[in-house]
Amino acid sequence: MDIRHLKTFKCIIEEGSFSNAALKIGYTQSTVTSQIQQLEQELSIKLFEKIGRNMILTPLGKELISYTDQLLETVKKIESIGKSDNIPRGDLKIAIADSLMSYKLQNVLSLFKQKAPNVKISIVSLNCFVINEMLLKGEMDIGLLYDVGTYKESLTSVELTEFPLVLVCSPSFDQGKADFCTPNQVIDTSLVINEPNCIYRRIFENYLRDNNITLNNTIELWSIEAIKNCVSSNLGISFLPRFVVEDELKNNKLKEIKANCSDTKITAICSYHKNKWVSPAMALFMQLVRENF
Template sequence: MNGVMELKYLQTLKTILETGSFLGAARKLNYTQSTVTFQMQQLEQKLSVKLFEKIGRKMVITQAGEDILPFVETILQSVEQLENYGKRTKELKGNLKVAMPETLLTNQMQPVLKAFREQAPGVKLSLQALNCYTIRDQVVNGGADIGVHYDVGGYGASMVIEQLADFPLSLIASPSLENKFCDFITEGQRSSVCLITNDRESIYQEMFDNYLKEKDIRLEGIMELGSIETIKQSVNSNLGVAFLPRFAVENELENGTLQELKTGLFDRNITAVCVYHKNKWITPAMELFIRLSKECLSHTS
């Protein structure tokens, strides 16, 4: 088995762990499942270790497999580093996995993505729109190279956290919402208004839930919808109120299709951060994406 083949097998091993199965790796790499199985058998023979064992119907990585993963990651990162050494930005190759919440992806990060594609067209950029707590865990576990999201804490000493920008939050409602339902200041209220959210576990939703609890304000129910755009349309249709980063509703507030309600959270912000593992080699693609994020978001807060 020559060196080139061994690198291919290591990449297959990494892909199995990223996708969670031999079948998932085969689909992502455009292999047959039997090819993936053969490669892992060859790799096991070369390394003299058992990498996977069958538990029920699933192939699960062994402890020996877990132990060698840091070495596999180091080898693959070193190869990418060599391939990109001395290249101009437009010649960069490789993969970059970035995770961010929908609000940032839709509203703030579009200029970053556009600039990155223009400056590094050869890099395969993989984007995931996830909850901020999930993003933190993905970066910690190696599921994402970079997390651009709202600071939720709990990163530990192994993470590098760079602040990007602070953003204010707004409680929004339809202009046709009755005045008696617009009061979110007076304590002890019981309201028939519904709360609309795109992520029940988001950091800003948690802030608003805590505020309602402190004020002893109870709303009638909660509606969880799939996108920010759907939320704005639903609020405009007077189906309920929503608490979101203000930049996500700036245009609607300016043109009067939505109104902002007063709360005791008028001075509260959320902080967007860029997070990556401190032991991970900062590829030129990562370095470019982080720099563009800093440049673009620093002008928006």
């Protein structure tokens, strides 16, 4: 079995199509198609089927993904034998929670670039649950995210630090509506917050539900900067990690609202699949994260 064919198969999964995979690895599309056909013949199974204009994975094709990930990880380990210089090289794929990417990682990334100039680093900013799924599938090498309590049996995770959460509003917010401690009430304002699977949104919505507190509606945004701008413009309130609003609180662009959930903390973690080979690049990045986070 040609390992190149499995690498092509994995690339198709990651890139979403034969044509995108061909562009990524520098093959013609006919070469990619030929390699998949040879792999199907060797395995005596059908990996893809054409539905309309799209090539869709068959059930057996989906089953092959995890075996391919395991085999290619083993290949990496074999290729590393005898390379004693321990110099970081190759590619490094990192998925990072949006708030950590925006406010906590710049120094780490700058140091990594200085220490590992030969590493091609790819970064995506995603929801914590999506990051976990990508780590499980081997689509990412490292995840920097918040602990959401899932997949601990399959992922190796290192706790980095805890971050307190804070409920904020505009200084112009009607203080008569600022009682978020008394249960069983309706408050005439909106919650401006990230998408539904955001961990601090879940915490705050659970708090509202447990205390039977109802708000007018939810304004759902995918940018923390956009959330802060809306809140400072008095379009609603938000519940965010304190570190993302520290400057606004100091400059009186935002104001803290006291609530019984204000002492809640979330834990930042660094995670990777337990079966993944920790390359020199991965080891260096995780070391810099622990030292400089």
